[in-house]
Amino acid sequence: MDAKSIIDSLVNKFQDSLVDAKVDSDIRVSAYLEPEKIVEVCQYMKDELLFDHLSSETAVDYPKRNEIVVVYHIGSYDHSVLMTIKVKLPRDAPEIESIVPVYWNANWYERETYELFGVKFNNHPYLKPLVLPDELMGDWPLRKDYEGFPNRTARNLV
Amino acid sequence: MDETVGPSEMIVHLGPQHPMQPGPFRLNLKLKGETVVDADIELGFIHKGIEKILENKTYLQGIPIVDRICYLTAMTNEEAYVGAVEKLADIEVPERSQYIRVIVEELSRLQSHLLGMGEFGAFIGFVSMFMYTIKEREDILSLMDMVTGARITHTFLRFGGVRDDLPEGFKERSAAVFASLREQIADYERLFNHDEIYKQRCFGVGILEAKTARDLGLSGPALRATGVAFDIRKDEPYLVYKDLDFKVCTATDGDIAARINVRLEEMLESMYIIEQCLDQMPNGPLFFEDSSYGVRTPVMRVPEGDVFHRVEDPRGEMGFYMVSDGSDKPYRVKIRGPVYPTMQALPPLIKGTTLADVAAIAGSMDGCTSEADR
């Protein structure tokens, strides 16, 4: 299964919701996707295109464009093509459907994205902070406008 | 985990400080007698926010930070980071540098597996194993020390090359170290496969089916022990791995013993790879002359774009997602470590086993809290 046929199959199936689908190299393909379709596309990729390995899931903050982009890297144990799906969300109320029903290991990635960026994942089984202590919850430290960085409490710095 | 406790059930917290652990994390177990009914992991005790720090460092300043994601696999972390920047900025690496990188990365794999096996031995109550493997590990570390000048955090790779050439006498010294390590590995195999207690504790315990392992998103030795031949060095060759002859070590049983055997075999393969590299290595420069990144450049700007680069860590798939906005600092760096899914897979794996097996299973998965927390 090569990159070209994968992207063709996806574009045929989800013509309306896939934007800017392209082949970056022999082993990398990428596309922008409408937020509503994410679970459906993931299910299709897992069942039909052998993408059974969620490599990573994260977000990127763009304050100037007022957007948070959630990025999914979905690979496979059987072929070496890795798909990058990007979903644009509004920055003030980012919400998206959770893909835990499709990929079990998305659980922790989504919890981490939630506590570091404030992206809310609907229908997630246990959306609680994973790595942050409770007092930092709600600060969204990996957003670009986070004010607690750099930390200036050290004595030798002030 | 459901905190309500039924009749004859109790909740046991292992951690944050516990001899079973490679670093601070908390394992909450709900026990019914000796059996684990439910389990849950709390992370973040050493979360240091490396991704945020990397966003505020220039590309070159990022290398020492990347070293400290996981202190056992500093070299492969660097390879993932430097490789991602090289892909973004389209930098070529001369062949000699690529060979040197492969050598140090395989050395890193050797020492990581040695420490992992020693820890595993200590977890199943065989502390002498720890002493044996640490002794061999010191020899490997002194080899790395020879090349990079540091024991565990090296800052050795550069964009488009490596910092230094191999020192004089490296080949001879490595031959001596490998000869003794090969003997030791044969010893370990004999020890493991003929010891009755080890057999009872490790054969048929903590079994992971190939289907389950895929669903859990595992990679590395834990996945290969179930029979899935997934190795980034073969599937997505980077550096000169496509010119080298090596096999992907797999086992079929998926139990604790299979994971340990895969690691032992991988160590033999790593030594074989290093010997090939030392034989095949061409002479030449460490950096291409027209490369502006080889020499010390005050400001290094990387063209706009994003890339996901992954390499084979001793523990599995290590990936860096890097977004650049054209400035001298990365816009966003996401570190996808192999231990993160491994730790996540631990609760389902230990559910239904007994309390005594928890340490053995956790040890055979070879976790590293520092990398999971980042």
Added chain:
Amino acid sequence: MDELNDNETVGNQEEYVEEVPGVITTTSMAITEFLKKTKAQDVINWGRKNSLWFLTQPMGCCGVEMIATGCAHYDTDRFGIIPRNSPRAADVMIISGYVTKKYLPALNTLWEQMAAPKWVICMGDCSISGGPFYESYSTVQNIDKMFPIDVFIPGCPPRPEALLQGFIELQKKIMAKKDHGTDY
């Protein structure tokens, strides 16, 4: 030997203590203070400095070096320094990495679980000044205000030889009665 607490409780109950002719009532703190002026303390310190058991509690890169120091090659057992897994049986706590906001309460608990006399060693730049993570949002700064630290070992991470040197400095400090091991 929780001298300070003993002193307080005895102080509160002082009025109920009956004077027995020929018997001097005193506190353990007073005994410790008295011993410090005598040669007996030298003997006690000699014993203490030769059995500095440290708590294995790897927190970062330095944690790996700490484990390596305790094992076969560097063999701290030569100096009576043995890694212990339980804080109840340990004398020395090595802060071997960045202390995060989430981990600080656990570290305090560990410290309180250890029996006095007890010492702290700061190993590595992270615990001394923050090291490479000084600007992070989740780390705690100024560890030396929270724990009575006897020895600082700089390095990122320090080599096992440096940790050994740190232990030897601590031994010297104990013999010179300048340590913080019995301050509370």
